[in-house]
Amino acid sequence: MKSKRLLISTIGVLSAVSFLFPFFIILLNALKNKADIIQYPLAITKDLSFSNYIEAFNEMNYLTSIMNSLLITVSSVIVLIVFTSMLAYYLVRHKTVMTKIIFIVLIASMIIPFQALMIPFVTIYGKLGMLNSRLSLICFYLGFGVSLSTFLFHGFIKTIPTAIDESAMMDGASQFRLFWSIIFPMLKPIASTVAILNVLWIWNDFLLPSLVLFQEARTLPLSTFAFFGKYTSQYGLAMAGLVLSIVPVVIFYLIMQKYIISGVTQGSLK
Amino acid sequence: MLKEKSRWKKLLSFIQFCFIPLFAFLMIVIIPFISGVFNTFTDxxxxxxxxxxxxENYRKALTDKTFWSTLWLTIQYVLCSVIFTNLIAFLLALLVTSKIKGKHFLRSVFFMPNLIGGVILGFIWQFIFSKFMVYIGDATGIALFQYSWLIDTNKGFWAMVIVSVWQMSGYLMLIYIAGFIGIPKEVLEASSIDGATKIKQLVHIRIPLMIQAFTIAVFLTIKNSFMVYDLNLSLTNGGPYRSTEMITMHIYNEAFLFQAYGTGQAKAVILFVIVAAVAITQVLITKRMEVES
Structure with a gap:
């Protein structure tokens, strides 16, 4: 029994190490100069310094990119939560042929790969001059995100008894007021799931912003990509850039871990 | 009069609740989709x-050798990553639901690669494959590592598979954990009283009772692997000699690099049909298994 437990613990430690190893490698080597990286990638050498980090920080316009990413992610997620919760509420509470069709179309659209949309998408919105703007990107995220978020809210709202709506209606509240003052506060658990799934998607998204944003409005993945492309052969600098671009997500993860894990699980099981 | 008023009210509440999200959905998903399909029949x-x-565009797409080779490569990639990711995710789920110390820590560690975008993960592993492994190969003399996997037309593919398994297995692990937790305790207790061993319990009771978790996990891996682009771009960029170019990258290049919008879009529509067919078949098959068990 004891030896078995030891075996399991060993497997646990080994697999944890192998999962973390890539992060460890870049964290360590970002502190070294190029010669040391090539000669001793595993060793902790004498002259470690933060100079790579400082240079990467300035070179990739780190703060600007973070602000762009934050602005786009936060606004898109708020917009998504506000509008899809309302849509889902309406679809649940008004059972007509039309709402059923709308719901089915939303679900079915989830299987469309982004690649099947991106070419017409770029030609249409390029022609309208709506690319290269952060505001359009937020609208695009609303459009692409509607189906999954509505679906998640829909499943949750179904479980709220209509008696709650009816008693509030009797007090003469309009449906709009009723939703915001009574229903929406009850949606907190599912809203946090929706928020987390969308934050992870939008924060890390590369292809859509790469088609929409250019130059100064770059998000973090875009500027990391450009930075890495430019300094690939300066390993230390390139790795410092990677570490910097991972840091915000790791901080978010450390703070929100419990919610992220349960949110992601909830989101995929629905 | 009254009826008209209530109809007006109904319309108003529909506009209040649905107009903006549905309008965005229509403009950003439905119209590009329809116009995309329509355009494949034009010049x-x-x-x-x-x-x-x-x-004509479909004829060109289907007679393009690169289309078939990238599609075949993608199918191989999907198969490998579905099998290995799910296998490893399942084992990880077993590990963190066993009586091991530091479960929560392990679970967080395994899930971590999932939080980071494919582009960045690809760059991290680019260094590991092209520099670190070569260093190990030189130091130990292991032939497998003496040249970078990323300049080898065959090993480049496996590099993609390894990174995607590393990236996705933590996510699927969460689904399998939820599957394990969903199994009623009484069933397990009853079976161990009846003398079932742990392995037997796993094969005959736990797995059949959590087929739903497999349905979801396999569905997600199929969809994600077919759509892989970021990782492909940053890890190998399709190279060497386009030997690791997956279908999505092929479509992207066709449309935006070679400006062949028509055939590019035709290929995208074919990809859509394939993904939809595979995903629906898979869900139907595993759903049937759920009912039977």
Missing amino acids: FNGIEMTKMVGV
């Missing part, structure tokens, strides 16, 4: 169209 070149060309 649209990204700027203008002059005439209908029938199935």
Whole structure:
């Protein structure tokens, strides 16, 4: 029994190490100069310094990119939560042929790969001059995100008894007021799931912003990509850039871990 | 009069609740989708169209050798990553639901790669494959590591598989954990009283009772692996000699690099049909298994 437990613990430690190893490698080597990286990638050498980090920080316009990413992610997620919760509420509470069709179309659209949309998408919105703007990107995220978020809210709202709506209606509240003052506060658990799934998607998204944003409005993945492309052969600098671009997500993860894990699980099981 | 008023009210509440999200959905998903399908039957070149060309774009797409080779490569990649990711995710789920110390820590560690975008993960592993492994190969003399996997037409593929398994297995692990937790304790207790061993319990009771978790996990891996782009771009960029170019990258290059909008879009529509067919078949098959068990 004891030896078995030891075996399991060993497997646990080994697999944890192998999962973390890539992060460890870049964290360590970002502190070294190029010669040391090539000669001793595993060793902790004498002259470690933060100079790579400082240079990467300035070179990739780190703060600007973070602000762009934050602005786009936060606004898109708020917009998504506000509008899809309302849509889902309406679809649940008004059972007509039309709402059923709308719901089915939303679900079915989830299987469309982004690649099947991106070419017409770029030609249409390029022609309208709506690319290269952060505001359009937020609208695009609303459009692409509607189906999954509505679906998640829909499943949750179904479980709220209509008696709650009816008693509030009797007090003469309009449906709009009723939703915001009574229903929406009850949606907190599912809203946090929706928020987390969308934050992870939008924060890390590369292809859509790469088609929409250019130059100064770059998000973090875009500027990391450009930075890495430019300094690939300066390993230390390139790795410092990677570490910097991972840091915000790791901080978010450390703070929100419990919610992220349960949110992601909830989101995929629905 | 009253009826008209209530109809007006109904319309108003529909507009209040649904107009903005549905309008966005229509403009951003439905219209591009329909116009994309429509354009494959025209000579649209990204700027203008002059005439209908029938199935010409599809004929060109289907007779393009690179299309078939990238599609075949993608199918191999999907198969490998579905099998290995799910296998490893399942084992990880077993590990963190066993009586091991530091479960929560382990679970967080395994899930971590999932939080980071494919582009960045690809760059991290690019260094590992092209520098670190070569260093190990030189130091130990292991032939497997003496040249970078990323300059080898065959090993580049496996590099993609390894990174995607590393990236996705933590996510699927969460689904399998939820599957394990969903099994009623009484069933397990009853079976261990009846003398079932741990392995037997796993094969005959736990797995059949959590088929739903497999349905979801396999579905997600199929969809994600077919759509892989970021990782492909940053890890190998399709190289060497386009030997690791997956279908999505092929479509992207066709449309935006070679400006062949028509055939590019036709290929995208074919990809859509394949993904939809595979995903629906898979869900139908595993759903049937759920019912039977």
